[in-house]
Amino acid sequence: MPTAAARATLCTALLATPLLALAQGAILQHQRDAAGNVMEPLGQVLIASETGPSGLYDCTRDGNWCVRVQPVSEEGDRPTMLEVLEKVQGQGKPHSYHVSIDVPQESELKLWPWIVRLAPGVGSDEPVTDPQQRARQNVLVGGIVTFSAMYSGGGADASTLQLARVRHLQDDIQVDDDVLTLPWLGSAMIRACFSEQDSKQRAGACHDEYGFSAKLALDVAEQGMPVLRYQTVATRFPAGVSRFEDSLAKGPLKKKDLRAEQDPACTYTRLFRFRGGMFQPDQALPDCAGYTEP
Numbered sequence: 001m002p003t004a005a006a007r008a009t010l011c012t013a014l015l016a017t018p019l020l021a022l023a024q025g026a027i028l029q030h031q032r033d034a035a036g037n038v039m040e041p042l043g044q045v046l047i048a049s050e051t052g053p054s055g056l057y058d059c060t061r062d063g064n065w066c067v068r069v070q071p072v073s074e075e076g077d078r079p080t081m082l083e084v085l086e087k088v089q090g091q092g093k094p095h096s097y098h099v100s101i102d103v104p105q106e107s108e109l110k111l112w113p114w115i116v117r118l119a120p121g122v123g124s125d126e127p128v129t130d131p132q133q134r135a136r137q138n139v140l141v142g143g144i145v146t147f148s149a150m151y152s153g154g155g156a157d158a159s160t161l162q163l164a165r166v167r168h169l170q171d172d173i174q175v176d177d178d179v180l181t182l183p184w185l186g187s188a189m190i191r192a193c194f195s196e197q198d199s200k201q202r203a204g205a206c207h208d209e210y211g212f213s214a215k216l217a218l219d220v221a222e223q224g225m226p227v228l229r230y231q232t233v234a235t236r237f238p239a240g241v242s243r244f245e246d247s248l249a250k251g252p253l254k255k256k257d258l259r260a261e262q263d264p265a266c267t268y269t270r271l272f273r274f275r276g277g278m279f280q281p282d283q284a285l286p287d288c289a290g291y292t293e294p
Contacts, residue, residue: 033218036119037226042067042111052093053085058111063087065117067141069109070098079109082143084166084175088136099164100177101143112142112161114216122224123167125277130170138167140226144184149294153191154207156294159184161216163279180272180279182230183292186212192247202238203253209237212266212291225274230281234266234291243290266291 030040042058045066057066070081082099103109116139121128123138146159161184165176193199193206212234219229237260241247266288272279 031218033221033226035122035221035223035226037122037218037221038117038119039218039226040115040117042113042115053083053096057085058113060115060117064137065115065139066094067111067115069111069143078103078105078107082111082141082164084139084141086136086166095173097166097173097175099141099143099166099175101145101162101164102178102181103145104147107145107147110144110146112144112163114142116140116218116226118225123165124169125167126169128168128170133168133170136168138165140165140179146185147294151190154189156186156188156190156210158186158212158292158294160292161214176277179274179277180228182214182216183212183232183285183288184214186210186291186293188243188291188294190243198248201248201252203255203258205238205253205258208241208243208247209260210241210243210291211235212288219271228272228279230270230272232266232268232288234263234288235260236263237261263291 030038032038040060042060045057045059045063047054047057047066055068055071057068059066064087066085068083069079070083072079080101080103082101084097084099085094086097087094101109118138118140120137121134128134140163142161142163144159144161146157148157149155161182162178163180165179167174167176188210190208190210191206192208193202199206212232214230214232217229217231219227221227238253238257239259239261240250240257265286268286270281270283270285272281274280
């Protein structure tokens with residue numbers, strides 16, 4: 001058991017330097033493509049520093065990159081920025097960058113808990129001859145914006161993922177705030193019964209329920225910017241319902257309808273490749289507003 005003096009010394013040391021408090025068991029496995037781009041989960045870290053940034057961040061395992069939602073200075077303000085910290089070898093204080101996220105009124109910003117660390121020399125989009133700048137890593141980080149709506153007897157929420165790129169140029173740093181925005185999560189419960197007769201017609205299933213989820217991963221890329229694989233799943237209950245149709249006008253529900261089903265029109269996969277400063281899909285995304293808008 002450490003003595004009181006030893007514990008005090010340890011606490012002093014932790015307060016004087018960044019404290020890495022990763023829950024190792026909760027860290028997901030990273031992904032790597034053939035080009036050397038790495039998609040890595042972030043772990044929560046408490047940084048305690050008297051001379052630099054302090055607070056709770058989400059960081060890479062090696063501590064070289066940390067991200068958080070930038071706290072607001074005034075009570076009642078909405079966070080709309082991400083703060084990105086980069087630890088540079090040989091420099092004590094990390095470099096700090098800011099990403100602007102589109103956060104409309106009545107919505108909430110959270111951190112996407114992943115980072116894409118681009119392969120050496122990838123992501124600047126222009127020649128970089130300075131050896132120190134060329135050696136520094138470019139990254140993709142993201143924010144998730146959630147919207148909510150309440151209805152009589154129900155409600156809905158939906159979120160989007162906005163990815164940004166931090167890149168090192170010849171003699172500067174550039175932050176591209178929006179290189180990809182995607183539908184991310186959605187759920188809705190819509191009241192479908194307004195009388196005893198409605199309840200009978202609906203076989204007791206008096207709410208329509210909708211769900212949408214997405215995930216992003218690295219696909220095969222032999223060189224250059226990563227190819228991002230975007231996969232979605234959309235579900236609905238009872239089978240066959242739609243937010244754009246009157247459920248009661250479709251006739252009585254049968255026992256076979258009382259099940260959740262995937263909607264094939266909004267369950268899909270797309271590959272995004274980087275062109276013209278943005279990630280572009282290999283084909284257009286379908287209109288899934290019934291799942292992706294509150």
